[in-house]
Amino acid sequence: MGLYKAEGVVLRTRSLGEADKIVTFFTHARGKVEAVAKGARRPRSRLLGPTQQFTYGRYLFFEGKNLDTVSQGEILQSFRPLREDLDRMAYAAYAAELVDRSTEPGDRHEGLFPLLVAVLGLLAESDELPLVMRYFELRLLGELGYRPHLSGCTRCGAPRAPYFSVELGGLVCERCLPADVAATHIGDEAVHVLRYLERAEPGRLQVVRPSADALAALEAVLPRFCAARIGQPLHAMEFLLALRAGRGARAANIDSDKPIC
Numbered sequence: 001m002g003l004y005k006a007e008g009v010v011l012r013t014r015s016l017g018e019a020d021k022i023v024t025f026f027t028h029a030r031g032k033v034e035a036v037a038k039g040a041r042r043p044r045s046r047l048l049g050p051t052q053q054f055t056y057g058r059y060l061f062f063e064g065k066n067l068d069t070v071s072q073g074e075i076l077q078s079f080r081p082l083r084e085d086l087d088r089m090a091y092a093a094y095a096a097e098l099v100d101r102s103t104e105p106g107d108r109h110e111g112l113f114p115l116l117v118a119v120l121g122l123l124a125e126s127d128e129l130p131l132v133m134r135y136f137e138l139r140l141l142g143e144l145g146y147r148p149h150l151s152g153c154t155r156c157g158a159p160r161a162p163y164f165s166v167e168l169g170g171l172v173c174e175r176c177l178p179a180d181v182a183a184t185h186i187g188d189e190a191v192h193v194l195r196y197l198e199r200a201e202p203g204r205l206q207v208v209r210p211s212a213d214a215l216a217a218l219e220a221v222l223p224r225f226c227a228a229r230i231g232q233p234l235h236a237m238e239f240l241l242a243l244r245a246g247r248g249a250r251a252a253n254i255d256s257d258k259p260i261c
């Protein structure tokens with residue numbers, strides 16, 4: 001059984017026995033890896049820091065029959081604000097859950113690892129958390145091969161298409177609306193933002209300053225689109241919405257009667 005090194009991000013951890021934990025990593029070289037971190041819950045363990053959720057590090061693994069074992073870890077970026085600020089934590093947990101649910105152990109998606117690291121960095125620092133999240137959802141969909149059709153109407157190609165259909169997989173114009181009566185009106189500004197996010201480098205997100213209405217429109221469609229394509233309910237998204245609702249934050253009010261998943 002082999003030994004391998006990989007850069008990875010800790011997506012989640014669960015306790016095992018008295019002091020061990022099972023860590024789900026998303027690695028650059030091998031995609032998702034589940035590994036036992038022996039003794040990692042002991043306060044003096046050298047694995048304690050490197051196996052905290054959302055940490056980006058370089059790890060040494062032993063291959064096992066069922067589960068691998070992580071034997072060493074070196075922190076490259078700890079992304080501490082993601083564990084200290086409840087809002088940032090909720091967004092990062094949603095990002096981690098999206099990656100966890102949409103990938104299988106061993107499938108490597110070129111581009112998804114650097115995207116995840118960049119987005120965790122933005123979630124740790126940015127004041128525009130919802131915008132960062134919409135960017136992540138859109139680019140994740142692209143990496144997984146579910147990129148929504150955004151260049152015009154999905155049905156007829158008309159350039160002005162201010163509706164979004166989860167079912168049809170992209171924008172829809174007024175005339176084609178009967179093809180999906182459940183399509184959501186998102187408006188021209190939200191369409192423009194989607195087209196920008198589809199191509200933008202992570203460091204260029206601050207260039208776009210969407211209105212609250214455009215952000216609410218995107219929040220009404222992108223999480224639902226992700227949940228529909230991934231095909232599983234996303235608990236972290238529900239938590240995030242509950243957290244916001246509990247604070248009296250104005251939740252996405254477009255189609256708010258529709259369930260997210």
Ligand SMILES: [Zn+2]
Nearest residue numbers: 153156173176
């Ligand atoms: Zn059309």
